Amino acid sequence: MPDFDGKVALVIGGTSGIGRTTALAYARAGAKVVVAGRNETRGAESVAAIEEAGAEGVFIPVDVTDSDSVRDLISAAEAAYGRIDCAFNAAGQESRRAPVAEIDEAEWQRLLDLRLTGAMRCVKYELPALLRNGGGSIVNMAGDWGLYGVAGFATACAAIHGILGLTRAAAKDYAARNIRVNAVCPGAVRTPMLERMAGERGSAADDYGAALAIGRIADPEEVAEAVLWLSSPRASYVNGESLVLNGGG
Numbered sequence: 001m002p003d004f005d006g007k008v009a010l011v012i013g014g015t016s017g018i019g020r021t022t023a024l025a026y027a028r029a030g031a032k033v034v035v036a037g038r039n040e041t042r043g044a045e046s047v048a049a050i051e052e053a054g055a056e057g058v059f060i061p062v063d064v065t066d067s068d069s070v071r072d073l074i075s076a077a078e079a080a081y082g083r084i085d086c087a088f089n090a091a092g093q094e095s096r097r098a099p100v101a102e103i104d105e106a107e108w109q110r111l112l113d114l115r116l117t118g119a120m121r122c123v124k125y126e127l128p129a130l131l132r133n134g135g136g137s138i139v140n141m142a143g144d145w146g147l148y149g150v151a152g153f154a155t156a157c158a159a160i161h162g163i164l165g166l167t168r169a170a171a172k173d174y175a176a177r178n179i180r181v182n183a184v185c186p187g188a189v190r191t192p193m194l195e196r197m198a199g200e201r202g203s204a205a206d207d208y209g210a211a212l213a214i215g216r217i218a219d220p221e222e223v224a225e226a227v228l229w230l231s232s233p234r235a236s237y238v239n240g241e242s243l244v245l246n247g248g249g
Helices: 017-028 040-052 067-081 105-132 154-177 192-200 206-210 220-231
Strands: 008-012 032-037 057-061 086-089 136-141 179-186 242-245
Touching (some): 017 032, 017 040, 017 086, 040 057, 057 067, 086 220, 105 136, 105 179, 136 220, 220 242
Parallel strands (some): 008 032, 008 086, 136 179, 179 242
């Protein structure tokens, strides 16, 4: 896949799970990769995997709940590689299960600040960098919960719904300036986050897949392939879309 030769990819949330897998996929496709996240140890592990693949990468710490931190990340990424061509915003954290009447408002605010407002901060500061480079692509991590809702997880569903609205609005704001903004909406994916959520319910991650039409959960590589396609020239006419990856529900 030569689409990313000479390109610079930014992966926020690239220290584990889908983010790390996507960072490595960008690297294998020829990109230099900026891995961003809060955990420096896991960030270093991601960069080591990128270098083992024969590519170049750097870790830059970021806290997406802090606007200054996100702005400084973009400046540091441009200082490291001179440009940003594409970005994948995958920072996230699981929410606690609770019916709406029992939602803790502090938890609601915390998760929305991380997931929804965090995504806004990322897009807000990525856009000027892409404009300086003549255009590019942004892909936001959303989720299929943002399309139909899930009982017990109203906070996460609300955050994802918001990310989809942000994605569509930004796509229309900047389409004429050679920037595309899309989202991926995976269902159950084999990640440490899913393992933790499953464990809290006394089950295994694979149990989620049994109820799906396709009969299994996704591998993170399958989501990474979708992100790379959306980021690439092959998806040049795809803008403001939410690509669902849930095996048929």
